[in-house]
Amino acid sequence: MTLPFFVYGTLRPGEPNHDLFLRGRTSFEEPARLTGAVLYDGPGYPYAVEEPGGTVYGELVTAPREAYGDLLGALDELEEYAPGDPRNLYERVARETVRDADGTPVRAWVYVAAPAVAARxxxxxxxxxxxxxxAR
Structure with missing residues (x-):
């Protein structure tokens, strides 16, 4: 499934991981927000935790089709995400609750806090x- 990515922390423009992982690998970036989540400060990076009524601000990042697989793998590695691994700090989930700059709903990948991390x-x-x- 080829989806854009909603980024809200160190992958945002101007943050250190944007230059390392996204610069030159995207075809489009725009301000966006994720509804139904809140943001917690982690050790050097944030965690989105799904929570009704909350909003997280970030960017919607689209990769060109030819670079998509490589970027998906690089972001999974950065977030130390492996499907089904109980040690994950983040889970990569597809969410329809991302809104683009115009407020239009967009289905996107979001790295949210894994269940045990979210509970803590x-x-x-x-x-x-x-x-x-x-703004932290």
């Missing part, structure tokens, strides 16, 4: 008020 964050994590990593 809800109890003792530091919520990023307003859902914007840059």
């Amino acid at each position: 964050l809800r109890v003792s994590g530091k919520l990023i008020e307003g859902g914007d990593w840059r």
